[in-house]
Amino acid sequence: MCGIIGFTGNxxxxxxxxNGLERLEYRGxxxxxxxxxxxxxxxxxxxxxxxxxxxTLCANDNSPCTCGIGHTRWATHGGVTDVNAHPHLAGNVxxxxxxxxxxxxxxxxxxxxxDKLVSETDSEVVAQLLNIFYDGDPIAAIKxxxxxxxxxxxxxxxxxxxxxxxxxxxxxxPMIATSCEQGSIIASDLTAVIAFTKEYFVxxxxxxxxxxxxxxxxxxxxxxxxxxxxxxxxxxxxxAQKGGYPFFMLKxxxxxxxxxxxxxxxxxxxxxxxxxxxxxxDDIFAHCKRICVVACGTAMHAGMVGKNLIEEKLRIxxxxxxxxxxxxxxPIIDENTLTIVLSQSGETIDTLxxxxxxxxxxxxxxxxxxxxxxxxxxxxxxxxxxxAGPEIAVASTKAYTVQVAAMYLIAxxxxxxxxxxxxxxxxxxxxxxxSAPNIIEETLKHADTIKRVANQIKLSPDAFYIGRGLxxxxxxxxxxxxxxxxxxxxxxxxxxELKHGTIALxxxxxxxxxxxxxxxxxxxxxxxxxxxxxxxxxVVLVTMDEAVNDPNICDQHIRVPRVSSEFxxxxxxxxxxxxxxxxxxxxxxxxxxxxNLAKSVTVE
Ligand code: M6R
Numbered sequence: 001m002c003g004i005i006g007f008t009g010n011x012x013x014x015x016x017x018x019n020g021l022e023r024l025e026y027r028g029x030x031x032x033x034x035x036x037x038x039x040x041x042x043x044x045x046x047x048x049x050x051x052x053x054x055x056t057l058c059a060n061d062n063s064p065c066t067c068g069i070g071h072t073r074w075a076t077h078g079g080v081t082d083v084n085a086h087p088h089l090a091g092n093v094x095x096x097x098x099x100x101x102x103x104x105x106x107x108x109x110x111x112x113x114x115d116k117l118v119s120e121t122d123s124e125v126v127a128q129l130l131n132i133f134y135d136g137d138p139i140a141a142i143k144x145x146x147x148x149x150x151x152x153x154x155x156x157x158x159x160x161x162x163x164x165x166x167x168x169x170x171x172x173x174p175m176i177a178t179s180c181e182q183g184s185i186i187a188s189d190l191t192a193v194i195a196f197t198k199e200y201f202v203x204x205x206x207x208x209x210x211x212x213x214x215x216x217x218x219x220x221x222x223x224x225x226x227x228x229x230x231x232x233x234x235x236x237x238x239x240a241q242k243g244g245y246p247f248f249m250l251k252x253x254x255x256x257x258x259x260x261x262x263x264x265x266x267x268x269x270x271x272x273x274x275x276x277x278x279x280x281x282d283d284i285f286a287h288c289k290r291i292c293v294v295a296c297g298t299a300m301h302a303g304m305v306g307k308n309l310i311e312e313k314l315r316i317x318x319x320x321x322x323x324x325x326x327x328x329x330x331p332i333i334d335e336n337t338l339t340i341v342l343s344q345s346g347e348t349i350d351t352l353x354x355x356x357x358x359x360x361x362x363x364x365x366x367x368x369x370x371x372x373x374x375x376x377x378x379x380x381x382x383x384x385x386x387x388a389g390p391e392i393a394v395a396s397t398k399a400y401t402v403q404v405a406a407m408y409l410i411a412x413x414x415x416x417x418x419x420x421x422x423x424x425x426x427x428x429x430x431x432x433x434x435s436a437p438n439i440i441e442e443t444l445k446h447a448d449t450i451k452r453v454a455n456q457i458k459l460s461p462d463a464f465y466i467g468r469g470l471x472x473x474x475x476x477x478x479x480x481x482x483x484x485x486x487x488x489x490x491x492x493x494x495x496x497e498l499k500h501g502t503i504a505l506x507x508x509x510x511x512x513x514x515x516x517x518x519x520x521x522x523x524x525x526x527x528x529x530x531x532x533x534x535x536x537x538x539v540v541l542v543t544m545d546e547a548v549n550d551p552n553i554c555d556q557h558i559r560v561p562r563v564s565s566e567f568x569x570x571x572x573x574x575x576x577x578x579x580x581x582x583x584x585x586x587x588x589x590x591x592x593x594x595x596n597l598a599k600s601v602t603v604e
Contacts, residue, residue, distance in 0.1 A: 009183010013068035020192035028074025078120030099152035249393035257437035306407030344399035346374020454582035471515035478576035
């Protein structure tokens, strides 16, 4: 949450910062700000609203200044006001912060800061402390300050009397840095720097960085200079642009076939799943008796799809845990449990802490992560990177389907290693998985029908998704997506459970979207549909059937390609994503930046 960027180099900092902030805006977008460091002074711009509003605010500033920092905020401490926006200035010091300083109240009291503070933020307390400790030696002031802080932080700091330099330090909260032809850049993530270079390094925790126009010095707290490993990515600036689509979300929905191909192709050898290149040792599969999946939100729903498959096909027990609950539990896992962690960003704090807890119980951790070099990837015993490219829209789409594909690959490998599947069965399964991109391409053709349904859903305050088995799991993701971006209250119900309470909410024209793709329970779901139809619901039926025998059971019919039961997930995923997308668009909302949300949840 919050996006931060710092630049010092041989071109005007203002443009680099504003462009970078626009790319980081998906991390938080309630206010934005920038500080430019000129000889002997700091110019500060900050305000509530989007980065576009900040751009307007500083439109008349033509400063040639080549050093500055910028921030886009997702409010935690203190309301959304101009004064709470970053950067925060205290005497000689100006800083931006991502994270939460948990002991900030205590520090206010201990250091008598109450009268000095102008904002309600925890971040300004850090600026005040730095200013107290600063006597001309920036590194010493930073060391003294961070010793006092508990919590997560990524800080970029400038001192009025040190032109051309930015200092940075982090604990937990993500930050990457790079040196390129144009200068030195530090940012929350790669999207802000990809216009300049594909090479970067992850800022090591508790190391102080000094950025200047001729490079970056990284030193630990004892003053030893270190050289972090340089990483590179295989995507470029065009992947982080809308490419003609009105919103990133729609672009990302359409990118799913390629994202899946790119993720699975390098892991298929001679028709079978193979993780040799990923360095994933088969021992972890051979020894596991149980699997524990830990994740948040959409990533957790991908884990539930995996559970459905693994339990159904391999009969290995899988528990799926909400990371924020798991991390405060006394979990029932041990060295015979394989923990699978899913995260697009690789930075979700609850997922990260859950991962660390699982390791303390002796469980091996295999993570499925999209962002290379992210904290979760680095903390895991093994990583399987998904190759979805950057996902910018807050609502996760392509990251979800590639996570499902990765879970399917893992399930198949476990099946082979444990001899729960024959080679022939595994080959057949993989060949079906290779068709997942085609299933998605076929389903994307239903956009017009889905738009019609969206126009109906937008009229209702509530919507319900019903289904059984895998379809129920897909309903959970469908409801999250609809709530998140269209603000229509949505719930998923196991279709057989409706009669135990929820059916009381079904009245005239309430949208009920029935996923009925699982042949084994098809007739059961149809009975449940009749029950809601009889109470006046507006029913949308999603099935594999060409024609529904009884037209009276639904108002709209969306057909998914005929595939075996576990592979309908790819079609249903696209339908649920498009339903949410077109409802949000029909309501005239900012699809990519839904209210109150941020892409990467790096605070508890
Ligand atoms: O980066 P992660 O996959 O760890 O993020 C997990 C959730 O925050 C995320 O999936 C969230 O639920 C999405 N906004 C849903 O679309």
